[in-house]
Amino acid sequence: MLETLPPEAVGRSLDDLLALLRGKRIAVLTGAGCSTESGIPDYRGPETRRRARNPIQFKAFMADPAMRRRYWARAVVGWERFDGAQPNAGHRALAAMEERGLLTGLITQNVDRLHHRAGSQNVVELHGALAEVVCLDCGAVSPRAELQRRLREANPGWAARSAEMAPDGDAEIDPGADFRVVPCEVCSGALKPHVVFFGEGVPKARVEAAWSMVDAANVLLVVGSSLAVFSGYRFVRGAAKRGQPVALLNLGETRGDPHAAVKVDGAAGALLPEILQRLSG
Template identity: 60%
Template structure:
């Protein structure tokens, strides 16, 4: 990394040490359930009620999760001019909370919701207050936090009321890319431009299982750009990497920042 233009691609492994579960990490596959697909969410009121009934319970812990040592070390490496940008698959905005300025959010952020009818945006915190007003006492339900601010909640949905858009009463959706949706073209092109300008691509905490992240590793490899991967467990990009390190980011990145920054 020393003396090179470095771009980082980060995944859920960056945030697990902040208490946010992932879909494919250590011990996850045994408990993970399939996330809702966009076409189901958009068409089925019951699917939306199921999503929001769980999200209301998961949100307080999700939004309270703090940046960890790995996030802070990446921000320090950016301030030192070593890491030029972070492309992230995460939707928690912990990179920004830690102080990183140049962040491309491939999958959006749970901090916002968007109306599928008129496109209006609303803060997720504001929507939480509206949902609790419609469903008093819902936070009394106890559940384990799940990936993407969800919660493992099993209860009747008969009495759960979903809030609509304040502008047009349309269907609200978290402003994130659901399974079955495409990453917006402008975001993809911005990320490609960063990868094409890099002299080293560092993959941090991603299994690269989904194409939205793997494509940037493939582009770097096609350009002859060195690739370093730090992840606990195998990734789909291991065969393309010049260096693979099995380590926890909260332990390795602070040591790296101390040496380089």
């Protein structure tokens, strides 16, 4: 497990963070570390770095029916636990910060909709949300819960299998060739979770909406992200380039460390409620 700063160092850096944030308009960028305390695993956190995880690749999903079958077979098993995850104290603190007028908006790299469940309103989901599926042929968007029902009916007993949840909302299971994939109900085309896979570009409109939040802020606060993926790192690099302070709250090192005015090494669920309380006092 990665080492974190000693408590006295965290205390000093937290005071520095509060001094930076107090009285400022704050844009927030969150990553998987904001949801690990809700039971959703990540790819690059202190625990998952110890074992390899292979994320779904966009080109492979698009080109290979076997890859799509593998994904949906695993997703049926993992979905119930993923969908049942609840917001943690970090999500709720960020929602309260927005309600009290402290935020210009919240940009998330997560696909779990936990910020919405916690009460956040002004959210840009950079990578989409697993709560929806999209047809690769006609573009129809439909609820993931409805697809779960159809997949369970087509594959009796499959969802009852036991496996470890994976970051994509699927599960660590070998589907074999027995799993039956169901098509789009509109045109019978192939279905894809309505998220941005690795190797797939973030829609331009989402990037522009996220930049508008950063542009309206005095400070960019990054919570629970290693910033390894460019879709989020671009905002840190851009803010720092124009002299806009960047603050990081994360367990372990991040790609954005060289750009940070303040870095706090700690868990979002443990520290964000304290940040909320002290900024509101």
